[in-house]
Amino acid sequence: MHINKQLMCYFKKYKLLLIILYIVCTLAQILELIPVYVFGTIVDFIIKGNFIEVKKRVIYLIILFILFNSFNIVETLLTVYLRNKITNDIKETIVKKTFRLQMEDFNQIKDGQIITELENDSNVISNFITNDIPSMIISVITILISLFLIVKLSINLSIIALVMIPISMITSFVIGKFIKKYTIKGKYLSDNYLSFVQEFLIKFKEIRCLSIQDIVSKIYKKSINTIADNVMKTSITNTISNLMSSLLTSVTEWTIIIYGAWLIINKYLTVGTYVAFNSYLQKFSTSLQQIFTYNIQVQALKVSLIRINDLFEYTEEEYNKLGKKQRIEGQIILKDISFSFKKDNKSVLNNINLVIPKNSFYVIVGANGSGKSTLLNNLIRLYKQTEGNILVDNTPIDDINLRYLRENIIYIQQDSYLFNATIKENLSILNRNSSMSKIIEACKLVGIHSNIESLPNKYDSMIGKNGINLSGGQKSRLIIARALLKNPKIMLFDEITSELDAQSEMDIMEILKNLSKNHTILMVAHRINAILAAQKIIVMDNGSIVGFDTHSNLISNCENYKSLFLNQINDIEQKII
Structure with missing residues (x-):
């Protein structure tokens, strides 16, 4: 202009x-x-x-x-x-x-x-x-x-x-x-x-x-x-x-x-x-x-x-552009997906092919810089694939109304933010129509309701700047409960348990396993508890999928996965010693 x-x-x-x-x-x-x-x-x-x-x-x-x-x-x-x-x-x-x-x-x-x-x-x-x-x-x-x-x-x-x-x-x-x-x-x-x-x-x-x-x-x-x-x-x-x-x-x-x-x-x-x-x-x-x-x-x-x-002068997302708004069930299909940033044109994802059925729990693992988070960013259209197609329930995501797509896919990152407000206000921010009974139901589902009830002001308690008044496990549970109130069919998680203790991590994994009965869960992780909880594991290296199977099969057939897993075991042993 x-x-x-x-x-x-x-x-x-x-x-x-x-x-x-x-x-x-x-x-x-x-x-x-x-x-x-x-x-x-x-x-x-x-x-x-x-x-x-x-x-x-x-x-x-x-x-x-x-x-x-x-x-x-x-x-x-x-x-x-x-x-x-x-x-x-x-x-x-x-x-x-x-x-x-x-x-x-x-x-x-x-x-x-x-x-x-x-x-x-x-x-x-x-x-x-x-x-x-x-x-x-x-x-x-x-x-x-x-x-x-x-x-x-x-x-x-x-x-x-x-x-x-x-x-x-x-x-x-x-x-x-x-x-x-x-x-x-x-x-x-x-x-x-x-x-x-x-x-x-x-x-x-x-x-x-x-x-x-x-x-x-x-x-x-x-x-x-x-x-x-x-x-x-x-x-x-x-x-x-x-x-x-x-x-x-x-x-x-x-x-x-x-x-x-x-x-x-x-x-x-x-x-x-x-x-x-x-x-x-x-x-x-x-x-x-x-x-x-x-x-x-x-x-x-x-x-x-x-x-x-x-x-x-910058190009806008087509957030309100007309597109399909059919009911999303949760199946994800990636066909020949490649992606590179415009700035340096360096390839980050290379020829990704993958089918994730609805109501499943899959984990993505790989070394730093292997393209795990970038793949999630492409799924929610924060980035647009350079080549190939991403389909949700056999419909290309480019044909789905972007606002509608993001209302049905929730992306929770490691540093997901909690506002300096009450617990109730934080939980209802994604869905202003959430009733108190729905909020309590979501909190019970993730196992944080009893903790909230023990607070002097219960759901009206202030959580402090970015949830400073909560433990790491409580923050993670609260963030997941907030996502559930939006009721998405697909849930993407990026290293949300990386800073939790082993018990809290196991509790969160159990919650996600239960959620996968009615939701499609795709999670980036690198710790053993998260890896072993998944139905299947996607192994990435240098922007490509080099392994995709259960833990028992990958440990025998995929050198990259075996190396990642054994490194985790060695780290744990050294800490014990």
Whole structure:
């Protein structure tokens, strides 16, 4: 999307209110300029001794004051309302787009970039629409009216004032290039900074355990110093710009004071006219400076629009695209599946062929990097296979509505998240219609109901940040219970027992075996308890299936599996010794 079209998208929804805002701003500015002229005539009438005319013009000033402040109140309320609305709309659009990104594209975007776009770029755009544009309109109107009046009041003094315009334009153009450069760099540094902060907060416990606080602190210090350096360069550039504008304005004012005094002394100009001219010149100069200062805001706006536009250039998942929604029974068929990432085109899955019957419990094993998790990601369409077909109940998953597919397939990962909320709220998040009886039934099925009932607040107990108040086994049971409330036919598990003790792992395996009577269970695992609990075992190596059978057959016929299994046995023996 072109950035000008993108900007117009934010105008359309509130077009009428924005037009009203701009009209109100225009009228308010015109009303603010008139008193200057009236005040100049008052000075002349005072000198002439015409008190009646002075009183009339004071009444004009009172009327103008009331009108101006009425418009000003409307302008303020409209500005705040529209800025909040537009900011929230932009944020909502960014979040919705982020959720629709294909997983490969999302993995390439830094978390800090999305945070910056939400908290910074959205405000830059909304402020430009609701604050900067009205201010530009006011400045332009002020320049035009002031220019007309200063020329009308004194053509000779006006010529001196107009000399500053081309010089200011050249200065603004040159400075603007540096501002844009530092703004782009500042956004990039902010992305990196926020990503780093998020990472060390997530890994806070690990950082302390590894005793690498000093190293992380040095990296943090370097990051904030780099940002500070860029901010300083931007500030210096802005200061130079303001200094140049101020110098030009001051030189012009000094020249006009000297020449204006000469005109008054020689009776070519009245005092009231000079006062009015000087007032309008001041407004003209200030507005002209502001117009050139807006170049900075425009450069910041361009950078923000380009960044958000880059996000919207990514291809979206076809989440709501029409597709089949037939009842899913749970059979999975993989035909000649191959997959490689777009980034490096390196093959991760190679010619996978597999049939998993409904209501079964299969385990995938293999060395790290063999493609186990990638296979699960393909099954739920987080990644799309490069070649071949994946079928659920003989229907290609590409033909099934993606939302419907994910409502019937649950994917539980090793680091599945629990929210800092009550147990009940965590359990019902996948199915808001879950009744209390259904929640209790699911918890009984996974053997955690009695634990919950022993808590002071039972199902209304807070579980803490990512379930910190629960044991590893309790977290796993709670996550499985949450999945059951969604009632999927296919359940995918990725190393969910890797951090559990042996007894907890055995309990979870028993739960999964029971669930496989009515659900298709496919699990990535590497520990013996998980492997032996499965009906069949899929052995992967370098993206290919090198074995597929029961444990007893694989231990005799598959060298890869035998090696993996014996390594597990050796590790256990060494720990015992």
